[in-house]
Amino acid sequence: MNIIVPVQGGVTAPECDREPTAAELDAIDAEMPLISAQVELLDAQIMILDRPVSELDARRIRRALGKVLAARCAVANLSAAAMVPEVGA
Template sequence: MSNRTVRHLTAVRADDGPSAAELDEIEEEMELVLAEVELLDAQIAVLDRAPSVLDARRLRRAERRVLAARRTVANLAPSWEVGA
């Protein structure tokens, strides 16, 4: 019995993956994504215990950051998308 590894390769087409416009949109929303991750981290930290004063402050700060990032993303939306 031979000790060979068989790999299946597929060709990558130029249209696979996100377009440049989609990457730009992702980058515009990255601040919101990072803020939501920070909030999630703060929430996970207090799952199994009562929040301390510092935990409560961290949660409030993370919530404010998410709200600010959502406002920024909403203000970037083209006018025809608002209300859709």
């Protein structure tokens, strides 16, 4: 049985093996408040999976949802501000 292998390896690394670029890291950093707020909301939702929802749990979920919405708004505003060309100079 003959094994067939390529003579030369790939010239560039596959897309999944490369490190994130500085722009990608900056984008992640800009969205970190949203990611943290979503994790907090998920934690609050997980806590009520196996028990009845108390008033405290409902307030915790509402507060976490408010943080998610505020963070989404902030990220959207940052994205919109990045698209607006600078005036003057």
